[in-house]
Amino acid sequence: MFMTQDAVPAGPEWLDRLVAPIRSGEAVATFARQLPRPEASVLEEFSRHFNYPAQSRLRTRADIPEMGVKAFFFSNVCSAVRTDVFWELGGFPDDVIMNEDMLMAAKVLRAGYAIKYVAGAEVVHSHDYSLKQQFRRNFDVGAFFADAGGMLEGAAVGGEGFRFVREQLRYVLRRGRPDLLPLVVLEAGAKFSAFQLGKRHRFLPLSVKKRMSMHSYHWDQKKE
Structure with a gap:
């Protein structure tokens, strides 16, 4: 357990x-x-x-x-x-x-x-991440998917990400918080761009990966 x-x-x-x-x-x-x-x-x-x-x-x-x-x-x-x-x-x-x-x-x-x-x-259990933290965390998520190999075959993430943003927009409106709509869009953009960068981490220098990552110590175990 x-x-x-x-x-x-x-x-x-x-x-x-x-x-x-x-x-x-x-x-x-x-x-x-x-x-x-x-x-x-x-x-x-x-x-x-x-x-x-x-x-x-x-x-x-x-x-x-x-x-x-x-x-x-x-x-x-x-x-x-x-x-x-x-x-x-x-x-x-x-x-x-x-x-x-x-x-x-x-x-x-x-x-x-x-x-x-x-x-x-x-x-x-919950965490309120800043935009910077969301970016860094999703960079690591992208890196994970890039390195996971065939074990996650069939795990398409694009549709689920779109559904999350769509339902999140509806949720904030139901809660009477239209002022949060710009934040929803910014957060979605940060997550998407970070995920895509993480998936392509092999093309990035080690120093850049460490700055973008929430788990920078992980890259110390990796070779360029």
Whole structure:
């Protein structure tokens, strides 16, 4: 079972609910729903609701064509994996810049196992990133996808990114915050441009990559 230091259980039954599908044999890996912190911004509030809906879902390899990148979405902010399967698949890789949990999920599905998103297991966890932080984080996301290889085959991200922005625009309008529309557009532009640069990181000098990256220490382990 995995949990980061800044996630707080939202209720007393979160752990029982998280591991129930593993105990029953329904899935070999599960992850919890993340709720925004009370002080979270409207945009971060939307992000939690978009990525962690109120409905649970079981995922298998057969769902990859329909779900695309969402089939591999898995967060070790609060998650559990059956021990024998975790080590059978090599555990979390330590040579990726981020999203080691997504790569683990891809291995689980490719091996023929099931993953379940458990909406009833709730933790409070969110971050309000600045535009600069969003840029740096998405540069690393792009670098991750560039280096992930065939394990994420079928994980198209363009359509999901467009859907996120479209729904975010609708959300801020429903919340009566049209003043946030320019920020939504700026944030989307920062994320997109950073992701595209990250995907092409092999063409960039090491010094530039380190300045653009949220995890600059990762590049110290790499050779030019």
